[in-house]
Amino acid sequence: MSNNHHNENDHGGHPSFLAHHFSSPQQQYDAGKLGIWLFLVTEVLFFSGLFCAYAVYRFNHPEIFRYAHFFLDTTMGAINTVVLILSSLTIAWAVRAVQLNQRRLAVGMLVVTLLCAAAFMVIKYIEYTHKFHMGLTWGESFAPSAEALREVLGEAHGEVLEKPANLHLFFSIYFCMTGLHGIHVLAGIGVIIWMIVRTARGDFSSEYFGPVEYTALYWHIVDLVWIFLFPLLYLID
Amino acid sequence: MSTTNYLTCSKGWKSWFLTLDHKRIGVMYLTAVLSSFALGGLFALAVRLELFQPGQQFMDPTTYNRMFTLHGAVMVFLFIIPSIPAAFGNFVLPIMLGAQDVAFPRLNLASFYLWMAGAVFFLVSLLGGGIETGWTFYTPYSTTTADSSVVSALMGVFVLGFSSIFTGMNFIVTIHQMRPKGMTWFKMPLFLWAIYGTALIQVLATPVLGITGLLLIVERVAHIGVFDPALGGDPVLFQHFFWFYSHPAVYIMILPAMGIVSELIAAGSRKEIFGYRFIAFSSIAIAILGFLVWGHHMFTSGQSVAASVVFSALTFTVAIPSAIKVFNWLSTMYKGAIVLNTPMCYGLSFISLFGIGGLTGLFLGTLSVDIHLHDTYFIVAHFHYVMMGSTAVAFMGGLHYWWPKMFGKMYNEALARVCCLFVFIGFNLTFLPQFVLGTRGMPRRYFDYPERFQFLHQLSTIGAVMLFITFFVMFSYLLHSLVRGKPAPMNPWGANTNEWKCSSPPPFNNFDVPPPMENPYDHTNLVFDEKLGGYRAKQVINS
Amino acid sequence: MSSHDNETPGATHAHIAPISTLMGTFIALLVLTVVTVVVRSIDLGSMNIMIAMMIATIKAGLVAAYFMHLAYDGGFIRVAFFASIIFMGLFLGFALLDTSEYQDTIQWHETLKAKVPTEGSAADHGK
Amino acid sequence: MLVQMLTLANAVVAATTGEGFWFPEQASTVAGSVDFVYDLILWICTIAFVGIMLAMLILVVRFRKSKVLVPQPSPTHNDILEISWTVIPSIVLVVLFYVGAVKYIDMRESPADTYDIYVTGRKWSWSFEYPNGYTDAALHVPKDRNVRLMMQSEDVLHSMFIPSFRTKMDVVPGRYTSLWFNATQTGTFDIFCAEYCGQNHSMMRAQVVVHEQAEFDKWLAEASDYIAKLPPEEAGKKVFETSGCKQCHSVDGSKGIGPTFKDLFGSTVTLSDGSKIVAEENFIRESIYEPKAKVVAGYNPVMPTYEGKMNAEQMRVLFAYMKSLSAQGGAAP
Known part of the structure; x- marks a missing residue:
């Protein structure tokens, strides 16, 4: 009994990647997969708060959203959507490559995913700085400059639309949603880098590829949230 | 029988603070939540003493407001929510399954440190002057009050939320994936069904608390206006956010307590539990129905009539599974061999206090009556009957039940039973008068009150002092038992769940070979052995 | 599983x-x-x-x-994922139902707030 | 039948425990039915609870064992039993929901012909504006008439709670909430704030005075005319008491949320930026309309503005009152 090593898997011994309290790699893989899915469930509900705030204000004050959407750059949003979809493809491909022991292909796919993630953040950065520059910030600090209003709205819209009260609420929600999503992208970048290192080092194989798949699942949920954010924020009207 | 166990297998502070063993993590949680209970209790005592007479006794209104806020926040977030799942759940869940550990031991340790981080944030806000928003953080008070400690308290809530989520995730995966051969769903002890239901709520509800806390921090720091009416926001929307988590959280508190009581009653009656499947499924039903009723906290808050009516109807549905449990516990005792040991006393105490707590919920679910009772002492009494009278009493029951297993020592039974009785009396003395106070119109969170309420407040304060002394005695004899207690037998109560099939305290590995997976409530094969001071199987199986 | x-x-x-x-x-x-x-x-x-x-x-x-x-x-993963969507829908649904029900009391307040309250202004309060 | 039995049972309880053991007196049309439903639930709960406790005690006494611990064989489940203790409570609960919801809808949706009073809640006082524009710190209402309170808050959440009327409604900033009642007894009853609102939450109390209709009309006419009728100091005192000054400014020299009015008028005060200023009409007028412009040292800038809420007449008599409290201002009190 003083012997702490457990001896259920005598035949064949323990593979090095198998943690002591699991009885088989399959059990470890299934546990990890269920775990990451439960985490994704919490992510969905975490974002649900922001979607709820969005829905409540959009439903009750559609005029704010109609007016505010002119300030968003649909092209940038669309490019970012495509970039994220591409990254989803490449990371799914990376999982396939690891499962088939194609180590170099896997690293390549992960690197492309990483580049896409970086591109997304760069575009986001451009959008954000532009907004700050025009004074289009959240809540109390919201103070769009007159030129900004004219520049964006143009003559036509500027005259037709009356500026609604509490316009800042849209930008509060916009920054909360894209900001929280951006934080998730940043976290994803960190994890993907770690996965590139581990894959290149040869940690993974057709026997053991859980972590890459878990990362991919996380990355897909980041993409999934953006799939909803894009029409909700950029494609109003 | 081995001489090394999980307590003695390794030494040094590192072997504790960096441990991945679920039992040690459970013990660390136990220490932590008991300290929080003591801290929260001190705040409560201060509040009760201040209310002994109308007017100012020894603190000003702001200090009083901080006291009740901290009492609520510490008790809810640091004590009740993690108490049973994180401390006892961690300790017994894998052993009850016959597994070696939870699915993710590192995540388990991480969630303990997240708890610690949350506690530190609370301490920071305490040292920074405390918070006086009420534990509910209703806007716009919480976003406009001058107290800057609100942000650190909210950070604490956010971090504690993630601690709770990770614990829940870990338990769900453990129950799904780590059951050894032969341990089927319906051979799981009812405590595990309750923990499973709790974990579902933790995973599905707590993220909303996270985002609520985050939005509130952003609201306070950057004034985004989502909840602030001065900026076009909606304070009632905040209440929806808050109660979407905080009502299910009530079931995070009570479900595991019900699970413990199922164990206590079965072991104390030495009989197979009555209606196993009904109790098991009622846990899951409570977990799911608990999500549908949050609006009953908002009947007078400006919520629309339509929403209130729907929420009231849904609220009554939760009463059914709770009632089912109570009836099944009583039926379990029928033709049993009831032993009034300390855990069983706590079990019986739970049934009566939960009876009152649950039944008074009917007054509050009934819309027209709730209008009068809402935000009065009636509510205070009701939720203390559920949270303290039920959850904390079940926690104490669990503590006395598993104490011999956790530390291998027996406490003084006679003293423990006396304390159990005094907890019961002190508790009722504190909170029964509050039902009357509330119905007579005494609002909650009042620093001062009209003189006609004084007598009932005084009864309540006397009860609180009595409770405080009793808990002090309880902790004293428990600590004393660690040093001087008799060694505990393997199975002191004659229960048949798996944790009683390994030594007390359990070995590091729990089981070298998983125990035979039998009906966890079949006590017929166990006999009392005077020499052991506990129970053993009828035929000794030599291994 | x-x-x-x-x-x-x-x-x-x-x-x-x-x-x-x-x-x-x-x-x-x-x-x-x-x-x-x-x-x-x-x-x-x-x-x-x-x-x-x-x-x-x-x-x-x-x-x-x-x-x-x-x-x-299959199995529990699918259940869990759909559960998250259902509970999100529940949250959004009730919040939306309730807030839209009482919107009129907010709009009414906004209209009244726009006027400068003076002595006797109560006479023209009213829906 | 059931109702009669209950009423009888309630009467017995009331006779033995003294009138109003549970509730304050019933002073509105809804109070009776709320109390009735409360008593109904109380009886259901008492019977259920006593039943459970008796069952538990009997079981403990009957089956308690001291040493020989062998349970007797007995069934481990019984579906008929389970179904019956699921269905019977369900029926009771449906009844409770129904009686509660019907009355609730009635209490929330006000009848057509109401006498409207506008209520403002602020930290930490109430004010009540009558249809003629007169504002008072107490709520006066006519008896036997449907009264509707239209409520708004200037700062945080409050809640209007009148125990004797069995009614309560939160006052939410940024919108109007309403509450109606029909008082059935003349007299004075308590108003509490039931939603936590900060430091002096428990002091945020007021009174509702119920008059006969004729008396009410007389009271309103007299009260509305106070500035013309009363001497300026007394009228000013009334402004002081009804506009919410009283909650933060004392008149006896004790330190409150704001500076005391005793000996304030005409004295020299130090501001938070260190400068000194004489507290005379101009400074005080500015402090009332723009409270955050100049703050007296040692106090927080928490006072709400009274721009639009206090007119020149009211301010004139308020100054008179303040002068009467101040040694420098002339007549010492």
Whole structure:
């Protein structure tokens, strides 16, 4: 009994990647997969708060959203959507490559995913700085400059639309949603880098590829949230 | 029988603070939540003493407001929510399954440190002057009050939320994936069904608390206006956010307590539990129905009539599974061999206090009556009957039940039973008068009150002092038992769940070979052995 | 669950997505993105948001089903994922129902606030 | 039948425990039915609870064992039993929901012909504006008439709670909430704030005075005319008491949330930026309309503005009152 090593898997011994309290790699893989899915469930509900705030204000004050959407750059949003979809493809491909022991292909796919993630953040950065520059910030600090209003709205819209009260609420929600999503992208970048290192080092194989798949699942949920954010924020009207 | 166990297998502070063993993590949680209970209790005592007479006794209104806020926040977030799942759940869940550990031991340790981080944030806000928003953080008070400690308290809530989520995730995966051969769903002890239901709520509800806390921090720091009416926001929307988590959280508190009581009653009656499947499924039903009723906290808050009516109807549905449990516990005792040991006393105490707590919920679910009772002492009494009278009493029951297993020592039974009785009396003395106070119109969170309420407040304060002394005695004899207690037998109560099939305290590995997976409530094969001071199987199986 | 009951030790079984599935999903997602941008320029009133949400849901479904292997992983994972969507719907639904019900009391307040309150202004309070 | 039995039972309880053991007196049309439903639930709960406790005690006494611990064989489940203790409570609960919801809808949706009073809640006082524009710190209402309170808050959440009327409604900033009642007894009853609102939450109390209709009309006419009728100091005192000054400014020299009015008028005060200023009409007028412009040292800038809420007449008599409190201002009190 003083012997702490457990001896259920005598035949064949323990593979090095198998943690002591699991009885088989399959059990470890299934546990990890269920775990990451439960985490994704919490992510969905975490974002649900922001979607709820969005829905409540959009439903009750559609005029704010109609007016505010002119300030968003649909092209940038669309490019970012495509970039994220591409990254989803490449990371799914990376999982396939690891499962088939194609180590170099896997690293390549992960690197492309990483580049896409970086591109997304760069575009986001451009959008954000532009907004700050025009004074289009959240809540109390919201103070769009007159030129900004004219520049964006143009003559036509500027005259037709009356500026609604509490316009800042849209930008509060916009920054909360894209900001929280951006934080998730940043976290994803960190994890993907770690996965590139581990894959290149040869940690993974057709026997053991859980972590890459878990990362991919996380990355897909980041993409999934953006799939909803894009029409909700950029494609109003 | 081995001489090394999980307590003695390794030494040094590192072997504790960096441990991945679920039992040690459970013990660390136990220490932590008991300290929080003591801290929260001190705040409560201060509040009760201040209310002994109308007017100012020894603190000003702001200090009083901080006291009740901290009492609520510490008790809810640091004590009740993690108490049973994180401390006892961690300790017994894998052993009850016959597994070696939870699915993710590192995540388990991480969630303990997240708890610690949350506690530190609370301490920071305490040292920074405390918070006086009420534990509910209703806007716009919480976003406009001058107290800057609100942000650190909210950070604490956010971090504690993630601690709770990770614990829940870990338990769900453990129950799904780590059951050894032969341990089927319906051979799981009812405590595990309750923990499973709790974990579902933790995973599905707590993220909303996270985002609520985050939005509130952003609201306070950057004034985004989502909840602030001065900026076009909606304070009632905040209440929806808050109660979407905080009502299910009530079931995070009570479900595991019900699970413990199922164990206590079965072991104390030495009989197979009555209606196993009904109790098991009622846990899951409570977990799911608990999500549908949050609006009953908002009947007078400006919520629309339509929403209130729907929420009231849904609220009554939760009463059914709770009632089912109570009836099944009583039926379990029928033709049993009831032993009034300390855990069983706590079990019986739970049934009566939960009876009152649950039944008074009917007054509050009934819309027209709730209008009068809402935000009065009636509510205070009701939720203390559920949270303290039920959850904390079940926690104490669990503590006395598993104490011999956790530390291998027996406490003084006679003293423990006396304390159990005094907890019961002190508790009722504190909170029964509050039902009357509330119905007579005494609002909650009042620093001062009209003189006609004084007598009932005084009864309540006397009860609180009595409770405080009793808990002090309880902790004293428990600590004393660690040093001087008799060694505990393997199975002191004659229960048949798996944790009683390994030594007390359990070995590091729990089981070298998983125990035979039998009906966890079949006590017929166990006999009392005077020499052991506990129970053993009828035929000794030599291994 | 408990698929580990009949495993061969050492091996891990999981679905491997064929390249055709991955590429097909990717192209479908791109097409739907284009569709959602184009549809927006056609004015359909309140239907616009419904269509946009429907397209987004289809896209999300594709990602979940094929990239995330939900089409192959059955059981509890699927239950958990749909549970998260259902509970999110519950949260949104009730919050939306309630806030829209009492909107009039907010609008009324806004209109009254716009006027400078003076002595006797109560006379013209009223719905 | 059931109702009669209950009423009888309630009467017995009331006779033995003294009138109003549970509730304050019933002073509105809804109070009776709320109390009735409360008593109904109380009886259901008492019977259920006593039943459970008796069952538990009997079981413990009957089956308690001291040493020989062998249970007797007995069934481990019984579906008929389970179904019956699921269905019977369900029926009771449906009844409770129904009686509660019907009355609730009635209490929330006000009848057509109401006498409207506008209520403002602020930290930490109430004010009540009558249809003629007169504002008072107490709520006066006519008996036997449907009264509707239209409520708004200037700062945080409050809640209007009148125990004797069995009614309560939160006052939410940024919108109007309403509450109606029909008082059935003349007299004075308590108003509490039931939603936590900070430091002096428990002091945020007021009174509702119920008059006969004729008396009410007389009271309103007299009260509305106070500035013309009363001497300026007394009228000013009334402004002081009804506009919410009283909650933060004392008149006896004790330190409150704001500076005391005793000996304030005409004295020299130090501001938070260190400068000194004489507290005369101009400074005080500015402090009332723009409270955050100049803050007296040692106090927080928490006072709400009274721009639009206090007119020149009211301010004139308020100054008179302040002068009467101040040694420098002339007549010492």
